[in-house]
Amino acid sequence: MNIRENIKPEQVYLTRTGESTIISINNLSKIFGTNVVLKNINLEIKKGEFLTIFGPNGAGKTTLVKIMSTLVSPTSGKVLIDGVDIKENPVGIRKKIGVISHDTYLYTELTAAENLRFFGKMYDVLDTEARIDELLERVGLKYRKNDRVGTFSRGMKQRLSIARALIHDPPILFLDEPYTGLDQHASATFDRILSGTNAHDKTRVLISHDIERGISFCNRAIILANGHIAYEMNDTELGDLLKCKTIYDKLVEENK
Amino acid sequence: MKFLHIAWKDLKAEFRTKQMLNSMVMFSFLVIVIFSFAFGKESSIYISVIDRKIVDLLAPGMLWIAFTFAGMLGLSRSFAGEKEEGCLEGLKLCPVDRSDIYNGKVISNTVLMFLMEITTIPLFIVLFSYEIKNIPGLLLVVLLGTLGFIFVGTLLSALTVNTRTREILLPVILFPVLIPVILSAVTATGVLLAAGSIFEIAGELRILVIFDVIFFIVAQLVFEYTIED
Numbered sequence: 001m002n003i004r005e006n007i008k009p010e011q012v013y014l015t016r017t018g019e020s021t022i023i024s025i026n027n028l029s030k031i032f033g034t035n036v037v038l039k040n041i042n043l044e045i046k047k048g049e050f051l052t053i054f055g056p057n058g059a060g061k062t063t064l065v066k067i068m069s070t071l072v073s074p075t076s077g078k079v080l081i082d083g084v085d086i087k088e089n090p091v092g093i094r095k096k097i098g099v100i101s102h103d104t105y106l107y108t109e110l111t112a113a114e115n116l117r118f119f120g121k122m123y124d125v126l127d128t129e130a131r132i133d134e135l136l137e138r139v140g141l142k143y144r145k146n147d148r149v150g151t152f153s154r155g156m157k158q159r160l161s162i163a164r165a166l167i168h169d170p171p172i173l174f175l176d177e178p179y180t181g182l183d184q185h186a187s188a189t190f191d192r193i194l195s196g197t198n199a200h201d202k203t204r205v206l207i208s209h210d211i212e213r214g215i216s217f218c219n220r221a222i223i224l225a226n227g228h229i230a231y232e233m234n235d236t237e238l239g240d241l242l243k244c245k246t247i248y249d250k251l252v253e254e255n256k
Numbered sequence: 257m258k259f260l261h262i263a264w265k266d267l268k269a270e271f272r273t274k275q276m277l278n279s280m281v282m283f284s285f286l287v288i289v290i291f292s293f294a295f296g297k298e299s300s301i302y303i304s305v306i307d308r309k310i311v312d313l314l315a316p317g318m319l320w321i322a323f324t325f326a327g328m329l330g331l332s333r334s335f336a337g338e339k340e341e342g343c344l345e346g347l348k349l350c351p352v353d354r355s356d357i358y359n360g361k362v363i364s365n366t367v368l369m370f371l372m373e374i375t376t377i378p379l380f381i382v383l384f385s386y387e388i389k390n391i392p393g394l395l396l397v398v399l400l401g402t403l404g405f406i407f408v409g410t411l412l413s414a415l416t417v418n419t420r421t422r423e424i425l426l427p428v429i430l431f432p433v434l435i436p437v438i439l440s441a442v443t444a445t446g447v448l449l450a451a452g453s454i455f456e457i458a459g460e461l462r463i464l465v466i467f468d469v470i471f472f473i474v475a476q477l478v479f480e481y482t483i484e485d
Contacts, residue, residue, distance in 0.1 A: 071348055072485050094351040103342025105349070109269035121261045122350040148272075157341075164346070 022047040022172065022203050023068060028077035030063055037063045039227040041077070047171075050204045052214040055224035056252045061207045064224065065174045068205070069099050081172070095123065097172045098165035102180035104157045105164060108150035112141055112160055115149060116167055123168035135163035139193050155186030162193050175206040179213065187213070211245050223251050230254075258352045262360025267367060269337075276333050280326040280372040287322035288376060292383035315384050316445035320438060322376055323369075323398075324405060324431075330368050331409040332426050334361055335417040344417070344483070354480040358410060365406045373398055386449055393454045394445065400464035401441030407471040408433050415482045440464050 023045040030038040038060045045051050055061045066072040068079055070090040079086045086093050099105075106115050113132055120128035136142040139159040149157060158178065165173065175194075179187050195217070208214035215221055215238050223231040230251045237243050270276055295311050295318075338344035347357055377398075381388060388394055412430050416422040431438075444460035454461075 066485065069349060071345060091351045091353065094349055097349070099346075099349055101342060101345070103345065105343055105346025106341050107265065107269055107343060108341060109272050110265070114265075114268065118261060118265045119346075119350070122258055122352060124351075 020047050021045065022049075022082055023205075024078075024080040025068075026078045026080075028064075028067065028079060029075050030060070030067060030072065031075045037227055038067075038074075041229060043222070043229065045203060045205065047203055048201065049220060050206070050218045052206045052208060052218040052221040053224055054208060054211065054214055054221060054248055056209075059224040060227045061224050062176055065099075065176050065205065065207055069097050069174055070094055095168065096170055097174060098168070098170035099174045099176065100158075100161055100165045100178045101176040102178065104149075104161040106149045106157055106160060109148065111146050111148055112136060112152075112163075113145045115160065116163055119164050119167050125168055131167060132163075135166060139163045140189070154181050155183070155189065158182060158186065158190060159193060162190070171201070172203045173205070175204060175208075177207050177209070179208070179210060191217075211248055212241055215241065215244055223248055225251050225254075258350075259356040259359035259363065262347070262352075262357060263363035263367075266334075266360065266364035270364070270368065276330050277368055277371060279329050280368065281375050283329060284322040284326035284372055284376040285379060287325065288318065288380050288383060291318040291321075295384075311384065312446065312450055315380075315386070315449055316442045319376075319380055319445060320401070320442050322380075323373055323402070324434070324438065326372050326376075327365075327369050327402075327405055327409065328427055328430070330365055330372075331406075331413045331430075332423050334365055334410060334413045336413075336422065339417065348483065354483060355476045357483070358414070358475055358479040361410050361414075362406055365410055366402065369402050369406060373402065387451075388449070389451045390448050390454065393457075394448045396454075396461070397441055397444040397448060397457070397464070400461065400468060401437055401444075403468045404437035404441075404464060404471065405434060407468060407475055408437075411471075411475045411479060411482060414479065417483075436463055436467050440467075 021044045023043075025041050025043040028038055028041040029036070041064065053061050053064065063072060067074050068081070068086070070086050070093050073087065081093050081096060084093060107118070110118070113136070116132045116135065117128055120131060125131055132145075133142065136145055139162055141156060141160055141163070144152065144156065149160065152160065158181075161178075178190065182190060191213075204218075206214060206218065215233075218238070219235075221233040221238060221244075222229050223233070225231075231247060233244060233247065237247065291314075295314055335344065338347060348354075377394075380386070409426075409430055412426060412433070413422075416425045416429070419425055440460040440463040444457040444464075447457045447460075448454075
């Protein structure tokens with residue numbers, strides 16, 4: 001079955017893919033102590049592309065995203081974002097990326113507006129108040145603007161974390177298993193918000209275990225297993241959920 | 257100036273609950289009150305056995321025990337609070353130098369520590385019947401001693417934040433480094449409580465200033481590595 005046929009046009013994040021490469025990963029390896037987490041990764045991500053990275057636990061997906069988002073230094077190899085080595089100008093790179101993770105990065109003692117105001121100042125956002133109102137409206141939390149985040153449900157926190165990640169309108173979004181802990185309704189709301197305005201202008205990298213959700217919106221998917229890119233799914237495979245699941249299960253089994 | 261936003265955020269969150277400040281103030285009050293029962297005017301053994309001179313010798317140490325132990329409560333929570341909801345990672349993703357995170361934490365920790373100290377000192381003065389003649393001098397010693405404590409403590413708090421036994425580990429690794437600060441601050445406080453002049457503690461002040469400058473610079477240089485994953 002082709003699950004992508006049922007997706008409404010506005011739900012498709014990627015409507016066009018730019019020609020230029022925005023993220024370039026060359027011979028990237030990461031070793032923690034004696035544990036080799038990433039082995040010689042080579043990957044190019046085009047501007048406007050939606051890439052999904054699948055992989056079992058311990059495959060190195062989160063480490064890969066942490067390296068791309070400057071949180072972790074690679075042991076060897078290079079990561080270029082917009083042609084700039086992340087080691088050379090990490091502060092500049094951080095202005096270009098937004099990260100939505102299973103952790104919300106929100107301060108529970110502060111209100112929704114205070115959280116966004118703080119991150120707005122950290123990212124030098126001009127006209128922060130207007131931006132806060134716009135984003136809270138978009139994630140459906142304007143009515144809770146002045147309520148403490150500690151009183152929010154998991155789904156509301158995750159929606160607010162989208163606003164936090166988008167406060168500086170970054171051209172690149174990393175989504176590290178953002179659906180963790182969300183129920184079906186909250187996940188659908190999360191998808192709807194993410195596919196909102198300007199979504200097609202952004203380059204997105206999603207990390208997921210959920211094959212169905214992961215392939216729904218992407219235009220490219222890779223499977224990471226045992227620290228290396230084990231498989232890259234083609235367009236035909238991406239349209240066939242069952243095939244994707246079979247390939248994924250087979251690769252995970254092979255790379256145990 | 258982004259470190260000011262970080263400090264402001266920390267203080268705003270803290271003053272909303274006052275969880276840490278209340279714990280610090282209560283702890284320092286308890287220390288001072290218990291010591292006053294043992295050695296102060298209320299002590300039954302004070303009049304007959306303990307000489308005022310002995311109290312003068314012990315009092316500055318008691319004051320700094322209250323400051324450092326209460327301050328430890330704040331320091332251990334300084335970065336641990338950022339672990340909730342993965343906030344430390346969110347902070348590290350912001351386009352700021354790592355030293356801005358350190359400086360912001362230093363400011364918020366210092367403000368909390370000072371609030372605890374300025375509420376503890378009057379209680380100490382009353383319970384131990386001191387008449388402070390050189391209040392600016394005492395405040396200078398408290399300021400320099402506190403800065404030394406905070407500069408090292410904030411750095412080590414970041415270092416221990418990912419360990420499971422951070423509440424135990426932090427004091428264990430912090431106090432040996434703080435020996436020059438505590439010795440100098442206790443000696444200088446003792447001189448000032450005994451109505452000594454600022455010139456008598458010039459050596460201690462020099463040590464405190466040098467310690468503060470060295471550890472502030474060292475922290476700026478190494479902080480990045482202490483919060484690396």
